[in-house]
Amino acid sequence: MGSIVMTGGGTGGHLAIVRAVKEGLVTSETPTAPPVYIGSTGGQDRRWFEEDSDFSRRYFLPSRGVVNQGFAGKIASLRVLARSVMQARSILKEQKASVVFSVGGYSAAPAAIAALLTGIPLVIHEQNAVPGTLNRLLRPYAKAFLSSYDPESPIRAYPVKSVFFDKARVRSEAKTILFLGGSQGAAAINELALSLARDLRERGIAILHQAGERHLERVRDAYREQGVEAEVFGFSDKIPDYMARADFAVARAGASTLWELAANGLPTLFVPYPYAAGDHQYHNARFLAERRLAWVLRESELEPGKVLDLLKQDLSIPSRGLIEFTPRDGAREIAGLLQSYLGTH
Ligand SMILES: CC(=O)N[C@H]1[C@@H](OP(=O)(O)OP(=O)(O)OC[C@H]2O[C@@H](n3ccc(=O)[nH]c3=O)[C@H](O)[C@@H]2O)O[C@H](CO)[C@@H](O)[C@@H]1O
Numbered sequence: 393m394g395s396i397v398m399t400g401g402g403t404g405g406h407l408a409i410v411r412a413v414k415e416g417l418v419t420s421e422t423p424t425a426p427p428v429y430i431g432s433t434g435g436q437d438r439r440w441f442e443e444d445s446d447f448s449r450r451y452f453l454p455s456r457g458v459v460n461q462g463f464a465g466k467i468a469s470l471r472v473l474a475r476s477v478m479q480a481r482s483i484l485k486e487q488k489a490s491v492v493f494s495v496g497g498y499s500a501a502p503a504a505i506a507a508l509l510t511g512i513p514l515v516i517h518e519q520n521a522v523p524g525t526l527n528r529l530l531r532p533y534a535k536a537f538l539s540s541y542d543p544e545s546p547i548r549a550y551p552v553k554s555v556f557f558d559k560a561r562v563r564s565e566a567k568t569i570l571f572l573g574g575s576q577g578a579a580a581i582n583e584l585a586l587s588l589a590r591d592l593r594e595r596g597i598a599i600l601h602q603a604g605e606r607h608l609e610r611v612r613d614a615y616r617e618q619g620v621e622a623e624v625f626g627f628s629d630k631i632p633d634y635m636a637r638a639d640f641a642v643a644r645a646g647a648s649t650l651w652e653l654a655a656n657g658l659p660t661l662f663v664p665y666p667y668a669a670g671d672h673q674y675h676n677a678r679f680l681a682e683r684r685l686a687w688v689l690r691e692s693e694l695e696p697g698k699v700l701d702l703l704k705q706d707l708s709i710p711s712r713g714l715i716e717f718t719p720r721d722g723a724r725e726i727a728g729l730l731q732s733y734l735g736t737h
Pocket residue numbers: 403404405406408519520574575602626627628629630631645646647648649650652665668669672673
């Protein structure tokens with residue numbers, strides 16, 4: 393029958409897609425043998441999946457980034473990569489791989505390259521509007537390239553947890569605002585929120601604010617000093633509930649956050665992380681902004697007055713638009729595509 397091999401990681405952004413699609417596979421109505429995971433000894437891969445028994449086997453191969461390095465660093469990385477590609481080749485053979493699913497990141501390189509060298513179908517998922525280096529290089533050789541920004545993509549739905557869709561509602565008026573700094577918190581969004589605090593209170597708008605663990609105390613104190621009540625937290629696993637309560641959000645444009653907000657129908661002003669590779673967060677946000685489904689401002693363009701103007705708008709148009717535009721069941725569809733390769737190689 394063969395097996396499905398999943399690869400890629402490094403950061404949570406990539407690993408979250410592996411996890412979502414893996415869940416799509418194990419909860420599938422037509423379950424198949426558990427998938428195999430090949431990640432890296434670096435990054436967060438081990439922390440996410442070392443103990444995850446949904447995978448029949450988990451391998452962590454040495455790999456390191458090749459891009460953003462000097463000449464000597466590149467050569468050293470390529471030698472590590474060459475060795476790991478050989479190991480990945482043996483694993484694919486031993487596991488009788490029918491398909492390799494790559495979410496990109498340097499963790500994905502050994503298994504994705506080994507798949508191409510051995511003629512095993514490669515399916516790539518790109519999370520961002522500007523493809524990462526590895527995904528861009530391997531795209532011409534892949535059997536399928538999945539991107540929620542590409543109208544030609546065989547699957548357009550981004551793998552977002554269904555709870556974001558289940559809790560979706562059409563907003564009209566901004567009664568509650570949510571500031572979302574992303575997993576680390578974002579200083580620029582924190583500063584913006586604090587400079588808006590009094591105006592928001594005057595307008596009777598409630599504040600929910602994810603500040604990031606390292607900024608938490610300072611942001612809490614700053615609200616207290618201004619005498620403004622706000623629900624401030626560092627990091628929470630209840631993001632779906634916070635989104636559901638909000639009528640408007642100000643957020644970074646990391647891919648999962650962006651598609652979760654879209655699934656929930658929550659109108660958002662995106663403030664992209666300016667140093668993301670290839671400026672991909674800006675392009676992620678532009679994708680929705682060009683369709684009048686969201687707004688985007690660079691950090692340098694942020695002004696409290698611009699946010700207050702947006703809050704006066706009728707939010708039902710972008711909110712309804714997001715709900716109509718955002719397809720669901722991404723993880724399940726991708727799982728189905730991967731299963732369709734079983735036994736074909
Ligand atoms: C700095 C950077 O380069 N980040 C990249 C990284 O994002 P990163 O993984 O940081 O960001 P994403 O927006 O993709 O995902 C964040 C996830 O964390 C969750 N969350 C957040 C805050 C919180 O308190 N609780 C919580 O659970 C969000 O709901 C979301 O599911 O990979 C993404 C996908 O390749 C890219 O688009 C991002 O640009």
